[in-house]
Amino acid sequence: MTAALATVRADEFERCRKVLFAAGLATSDTHFSYVGLLEPDKRLLATGQAPRQLRALLIDMRTGESHDVVVDPAADRVVSQRRIDPDRDGAVPVVVxxxxxxxxxxxxxxxxxxxxxxxxxxxxxxxxxxxxxxxxxxxxxxxxxxxxxxxxxxxxxxxxxxxxxxxxxxxxxxxxxxxxxxxxxxxxxxxxxxxxxFHLYDGPRRAGLRPIEITQPEGPSFDIDADQVLTWAGWSLQIGFDQREGLVLHDIGITDGDRVRPIVHRASIAEMVVPYGDPSPQRWFQNFFDCGEYLLGGYANSLELGCDCVGEITYLDAVVAGNDGHARTIPQAICVHEEDYGILWKHTDNWNGSSDSRRQRRLVVSFFVTVGNYDYGFYWYFYLDGTIEFEVKATGVVFTSAYPGPGYAYATEIAPGLGAPHHQHLFSARLDMAVDGPVNAVDEIDAVLVPRGPANPTGTGFTPVVTRLRTESQAQRLADNGKGRIWFISNPTVHNRLGQPVGYTLHPQGQPVLLADAESDIHRRATFATKHLWVTAYDPAELYPAGDLVNMHPGGAGLPAWTAADRDIDGADIVVWHTFGLTHFPRPEDWPVMPVDTTGFTLKPYGFFGRNPTLDVPPSAAAHCHSHHH
Missing domain, CATH: 3.10.450.40 (Nuclear Transport Factor 2; Chain: A,)
Incomplete structure (x- = not known):
């Protein structure tokens, strides 16, 4: 854990603003589209020489001229600047x-x-x-x-x-x-x-729902220090927040014996796109990049106890830059708490008469945003058995249209004369992996039936087929639920007690990727969303799968441009990019406010431990739990 990666402080935003005005790069006509931490090359972190720099995207709304600037706030100086060419580079994100x-x-x-x-x-x-x-x-x-x-x-x-x-x-x-x-x-x-x-509903309320109270009389089981480094039940991670990505988690690791073993160096949702499927003259362009065009982190909600989060809650504020460059605090933007999650493991043995069970619980780190009509909750879950899970909860109000009439192929009638165009919500998780160190590799694992023959005379044998993904071009993959396809991210230089490489498996939900023709504008701009998996060699400048400047960009930036080099990823410092999401054919039940729909992915330890790592979890101490042992 390092202070170099801590969330930008209010005083750093203020010093950055002062430097930009002093350098003549900001004036009264300047709008600060984005200001955030320019993370150093992670290879410098161990040296203690990693610079603390901020990146600012500026636009003069009188002339339209835009700049991409790097500032060292501690030294009160501009490190670099370049003028943005809108025809080549695209444009800075939308300003308020x-x-x-x-x-x-x-x-x-x-x-x-x-x-x-x-x-x-x-x-x-x-x-x-x-x-x-x-x-x-x-x-x-x-x-x-x-x-x-x-x-x-x-x-x-x-x-x-x-x-x-x-x-x-x-x-x-x-x-x-x-x-x-x-x-x-x-x-x-x-x-x-x-x-x-719906917000003015004054009809009768559903009866019979009695209170559910969630309490932790001794307080939460986690600790958070001044740099927002969190420790819980063996887990450790650093919580950060960015105006573009929202939650950014660094140095995710878990204690095993007397050491903390790294798993992920950096985890974030680096982009999301909402492509609409109505090709009418009114909607041909309707495709929204909520990270790259709108900077969703800046639209984080201030969360309320008992409404948005229930239980023993710790809230963290988020600090971002306003369009005037001054620091803006979003109170209670991040929610941290524990949840009971049912049975962790259980067995009643018929031979020795023993009966044991343990309760699962998870740590939750989350925030909620409102971007236009939709609201999204972003939830990172950490479990006692080493599992990491991510979930998006999509709710809010569906984008509406007038409904042209019965049989219209591209929208659903959700109320009399009111339509909701078909659309997708596609997210890109950027997972800078560090499974027991920086040398990692990725295998694709499919479940397959072994052909009937001498090795399988009954025709009932099935086995995993493992394929190593050795280059960036080979690692552009689609999920296949019919084969139970998963991706194994391992460290080939570290082995568990059975002599197997340690690793984690990425379990995709396998829902549709981008549903758009390869020659379409949105396909060129959101090529990242055409594959469930990409793997790239680590480069500190490669942060956003659709490129740095998505707004009004002609396309081809980000993952398709980087992977054209077809770099080696077999036993290398790698970044895993996972596309997941929802394909939404709206229902009448989604109107006038949409019940939560969910999507996400799971990372599970696979040989990372030598056996079940939760044998040390104590039995439940709840008064109503009675264990019977032989």
Missing amino acids: REFGYVEEVVHRDERWLAAMRRRGLTDLSQLRVNPLSAGVLAEGERGRRIQRCFTFVQRTPEDLGWAHPVDGVVAMVDVVTGEVLDVVDHVDLPVPAEDGN
Whole structure:
């Protein structure tokens, strides 16, 4: 664990801002799109010489000129700077100013006003303009900073505007010049009339639900120090937070005997994309990168005890940079607690008469964000048996449209005249692996039937088939649930007491990857989402699977560009990238607010220990638990 990787402090953000203004790189017109820790090459950490630097993405909203700057806040100096070429590099992420500003601009445009009048909509106070990331720029948009805008009717300040989409109208806005470049009015569909105000529900409440109280009279079993290094039941890890990725966990390891054995150097959700499957003229561009375009960590919720987290809770604040460059604290953004998780192991023996069981519990480190209409909870779980699990909980309000009519192939009617376009939620976990050290390798393991023959005369034999993934091109893989496919991440230089290489297995859920044609814009921009697995040789500059600057990028950046070198990954310092997610055909039950849907993955020890590592877990001490031993 090291202070070099600790979350950026408020005073560091303030010093960074001061340096940028002093250097003339920031002025009163500058918006700080992103500021975060530029993590040093991990090979420097052991030397104690790792620099503490911040990276800032800046945009002058008067001219549109953008810069990528590295600052050493302790030395009060600019380390490097470069001007961003929007045609080649893409654009810095969306800044808060753009959300409200586009509504002012669109409300003044006569073409948009005429489209509203044709629909009988004249009260501007009820017409909410929803700015959306532009995707790939169209003809006449090169070099501009674009938002594409839909319109919704919000009848009162308390009304849920998502219930009333004004479908068929899109306004293209240059947020730097304040121009509406074009208004597309391609179809006139009735504005859905039924309200969706779930937050104003005043009907009878379900009866019979009695309180569940979760208490730990002696307090939690974990400790967290000043650098947010957490220790719990043999586990140790450092909790960090980033404006782009949200939770970032470093140096995940577990105690085995008298030493802490490393498993993962760095773990985060490095990107997520929400591609929509409606190819209509209104929605051809509708694909949102919530990390790369919107910086989801900055939209973390302040969590409430008893509502968002239940039990003996420890909250941690998150500190990010606001668009003015000043530090902004999100109180109680991170929730840390323990949960009972049922039976860990149990056996009643018929021969010796013994009966033993142990309870499983897990440590939970989580946060929740709201990005537009959707809300996402990100949960890291650590179990007593060495298992690591990650889960996303997707909820909130589905993106809505007017429903064109029965049989429409690309949306579900979720309320009278109200549609919800089909879409996916695809996430990329970046796992900088360190299983018992930096030398790791990846095998693909399939369960297969052995052909009937001398070795399998009854035809009932089956076995795992193991394939070593030796290069980056070989390690671009799809899950196969029919074969129970998993990936074994091992250290070929370290063996357990049985002489086997120690390792962890990655268990994918195996849901669909990106459902888009290979020649489509979104396929080029989100190529990472076309495979469940990528493995790359470690490079400290390779952090985001769709590239550094996703906003309005033409595509091809990130994983497809890096892996073109086809580097050796067999017994190397490697990074494992795992794509997982949901393919959502919305249901009427998802309206007006969506019950949680979940997705994720699991890392399980496989030969990492020489036997069950939980034999030392004590029996339950609860008063209602009575163990019977022979």
